[in-house]
Amino acid sequence: MSTNLLTIRGIVLKETPVGEADKFITILGKDYGKVSVSVKGAKRVRNGLTAGTSLFSYSDFYIAETKKRMYLNSAEPIETFYNLRNDLSALAYGSYFLEIVNKLLFENMPSNNILLLLLKSLTAVSKNIIPNKLISSIFELKILEYNGYRPEINECINCRKPSDKNFFITFEGTVCENCLAKGCFHIPLNETLLYTIRYILTAELNRLFTFKVSTKTINSLSSFSRHLIKTQLNLNLKSINFLKEIEEFQ
Ligand SMILES: [Zn+2]
Known part of the structure; x- marks a missing residue:
């Protein structure tokens, strides 16, 4: 042989x-x-x-x-990444990232952009420079982008009015108050949240794990990116339960 x-x-x-x-x-x-x-x-x-x-x-x-x-x-x-094992929160986020990548990818398909995203995200979590929840949202939005998901972020998805701080964000992108469909998942935007989502979707990977925003913005961002992971990827993640418990203590 x-x-x-x-x-x-x-x-x-x-x-x-x-x-x-x-x-x-x-x-x-x-x-x-x-x-x-x-x-x-x-x-x-x-x-x-x-x-x-x-x-x-x-x-x-x-x-x-x-x-x-x-x-x-x-x-x-x-x-x-040995120090991930010494920090329960870092371990929870790290395991979550690994599980998403493992369940999302098929065998033998080169995915260097996802490999780099994973390495950068694990490095950020292990260095503890910006909050883990923010790192997680960056990871979530980027992996969705690499998987072909591109929300509209410049104008209303329906009437094409330019996006501003009074808009909402839905899974398709930004929407104005007049066009917001009843019962659809949405999060109210503000200037910082709109700017942060735009920044994550457009900036180079090297510049993504360095910026800081308020806890309020991080929480809104996380509600948005988690919802997208759940509805767009549908991966049945086991690590999410442990992660949610960890987040409740933070
Ligand atoms: Zn509109």
């Missing part, structure tokens, strides 16, 4: 134990997309595979590929 040797740089999205000592890991790899790799003897500390193949680990994976399957030969960690 022919074997290919390859190196994939990527992050561990999911671990699935197999028997006593083995596991499968799901990696989001640069230029590869989501791949599944068999790790033999993962739980034996001595083989040195633990750090590089744990959840959140961003590593170089040295892989032997046969026709049927990928096997891990070794892994060299670049960033393990």
Whole structure:
């Protein structure tokens, strides 16, 4: 049987134990997309595979590929995001990000923009510079954008009047008071919230995890982005319950 040797740089999205000592890991790899790799003897500390193949680990994976399957030969960690494990809130958000990415992506479809978004979001959560809830909204709006969702943010979705602070935001975008449909999900805008949503949808990724807004704006933004994740992606996320509990304490 022919074997290919390859190196994939990527992050561990999911671990699935197999028997006593083995596991499968799901990696989001640069230029590869989501791949599944068999790790033999993962739980034996001595083989040195633990750090590089744990959840959140961003590593170089040295892989032997046969026709049927990928096997891990070794892994060299670049960033393990180890401190996410020491902070319950950071862990809750990190797990939520991993689960969304894992459930959203199909195997073997390169998704470098989502990989970069995930790395930037995990870095932001682990550094604790801006509030986790704001990081989460940025992650949610960007991943929806990469998945093809583009709300209208410049004018009313119905009458085309230019958007302003008296408008509402719905899942299709900004809408004026006259055109707001009864019973549809909406959040009242104000100048800051409108500006923040526009900024997240238009600014470069590098500039996104640095700005600060009030808690009130963060909460409105989060209601909007969470609603979109729930209705647009429909992923049946397990991590959301733990995350909601954590958020109630904040
Ligand atoms: Zn209108």
